[in-house]
Amino acid sequence: MIIEKLLNFFTRIANYYKRIIKIIHTHIVPKGIENIRLQNYAPEIFYSFIPSNSGIKKAIKRGQILINGEIAQTGTYVQFGQVIDLLETPQSQPKIFELQLEVLYEDIYMAAIHKPAGFSVSGNAYKTIYNSLPFNLEKSSEPDALPWPTPVHRLDNQTSGILLIAKTKTAQIELGIQFEDHTIQKKYAAVVIGKVISNSPIKTPIEDKAAETNFEVVNVVNSLKYKHLCFLNVFPKTGRTHQIRIHLTSIGHPIFGDKLYVEEKMLHKGKGLFLCALEISFLHPKTSKEITLKIPVPHKFESLLQREKRRWEMYNL
Numbered sequence: 001m002i003i004e005k006l007l008n009f010f011t012r013i014a015n016y017y018k019r020i021i022k023i024i025h026t027h028i029v030p031k032g033i034e035n036i037r038l039q040n041y042a043p044e045i046f047y048s049f050i051p052s053n054s055g056i057k058k059a060i061k062r063g064q065i066l067i068n069g070e071i072a073q074t075g076t077y078v079q080f081g082q083v084i085d086l087l088e089t090p091q092s093q094p095k096i097f098e099l100q101l102e103v104l105y106e107d108i109y110m111a112a113i114h115k116p117a118g119f120s121v122s123g124n125a126y127k128t129i130y131n132s133l134p135f136n137l138e139k140s141s142e143p144d145a146l147p148w149p150t151p152v153h154r155l156d157n158q159t160s161g162i163l164l165i166a167k168t169k170t171a172q173i174e175l176g177i178q179f180e181d182h183t184i185q186k187k188y189a190a191v192v193i194g195k196v197i198s199n200s201p202i203k204t205p206i207e208d209k210a211a212e213t214n215f216e217v218v219n220v221v222n223s224l225k226y227k228h229l230c231f232l233n234v235f236p237k238t239g240r241t242h243q244i245r246i247h248l249t250s251i252g253h254p255i256f257g258d259k260l261y262v263e264e265k266m267l268h269k270g271k272g273l274f275l276c277a278l279e280i281s282f283l284h285p286k287t288s289k290e291i292t293l294k295i296p297v298p299h300k301f302e303s304l305l306q307r308e309k310r311r312w313e314m315y316n317l
Contacts, residue, residue: 022088024049025173027180029082036208038065038084039074044209046086047239048152048176051122059086094148097131104162104293108140109286110171111149112293117160117272121151133165140167153179156242158257161188161277162293166285174285179239187279188234188244189297191304192253193266195220195228202247212237213247221305222312226266229256229308231301233278244275256304271300 027045042056042065050056056065063071066085067078078084102114113136115121115129122130133149140146149165152175166172178184202213219231230253234244248254249261256274259267281292 024086024088024169025176026086027084029078029080029084031080033078033080036078037074038067038072038076038078040207041078042084044240045084045180047154048179049086049150049172051151051154054124055122063087094131095126096135097127098135099127099129099132101129101132101136103136104295105291106137108138108142109166109168109284110175111137111165111167112280113137113163113165114295115155115160115163115277117158120157121154121163129163137165137167142168142170144169146172152176153239154241155277156245156273156275158259158273159275159277160298162280162295163277164280164282168285171285175282178282182238183283185279185281186236186277188236189276189278189301190215190232190234190244190248191256191274191301192230192232192248193226193228193256193262194230194253196230196232196251196253202251204247204250206240206243206246209240210238211240211243211247213244215248219305221309223308224312224315226256226308229305231305271304274301274304276301 025046033041039057039060042060043053046056050059057074059065060072060074064087065072066087067076067082069083072084099119101116103111104114105112113129113133120128122128130148130151137149145168146166149167150172152164152166152172155161155163164175166175196217199216203211205211214235214237215232217230218233221229223229234248236243240246242260245255245258245261249258254262257268257272276298278297279292279294281290283289284291
């Protein structure tokens with residue numbers, strides 16, 4: 001009788017905590033993960049839910065990340081077989097940023113917007129894409145609707161293009177799993193400095209993590225200042241921070257306008273970064289139907305190439 005009462009008591013306690021503490025996502029550490037601290041590992045596995053390193057550190061300090069059921073610390077080393085849980089915590093609503101966005105797709109579960117260059121997806125600043133989403137999207141009527149539409153992946157501040165947004169908890173989890181499993185197909189457009197000869201995949205690790213970028217040369221033009229500029233279609237297989245920018249720089253062809261990876265003497269100011277997320281294919285988080293979204297190549301790409309070609313031809317007449 002006493003044992004039965006104790007079991008009932010602990011069952012009630014467990015059910016209580018399940019109601020007040022919701023697990024957003026669970027990750028089991030695979031084989032091959034060694035000598036990496038949680039604060040460095042967590043941004044990769046939870047980037048669909050907390051898309052910044054600073055946000056991950058804050059989540060750890062708040063006790064929002066558990067390892068094998070215990071509150072984790074930033075310096076905790078991750079090991080094979082560990083179960084890492086990300087917990088949901090109440091958050092105050094930020095102030096809405098009234099930035100008009102192009103909505104490419106929207107239903108009650110998710111949406112996709114065309115992110116303009118020059119805005120961070122999220123962060124501590126007021127003028128972010130995250131803060132602008134309620135101004136552009138309808139709130140979901142589903143029972144698991146998120147209080148605020150939430151991006152499920154990242155695009156750099158200066159990168160434009162398609163950004164997927166979750167409007168429900170289910171969509172956030174399901175799309176997050178697709179990104180984590182690298183099943184979402186993405187296509188970028190980039191203009192790089194120099195003449196690219198080979199289309200060989202780039203597999204250089206980034207911060208000791210596996211990374212792969214495939215690309216194809218679409219067009220090459222002569223340039224007085226840069227000798228050549230190339231227009232590329234780029235297909236990242238993984239999603240490391242700055243992956244495309246780092247990988248193209250590693251083969252000697254940095255992206256035109258990249259203030260971080262282009263030498264000062266080669267930097268062209270005033271036109272921004274020539275990198276755009278043109279196309280994305282994924283499975284709908286509710287229906288599992290395959291969806292492909294596309295946007296046109298930004299006008300500035302073709303304008304730049306035509307101008308450089310015209311200048312070179314005038315000089316060489």
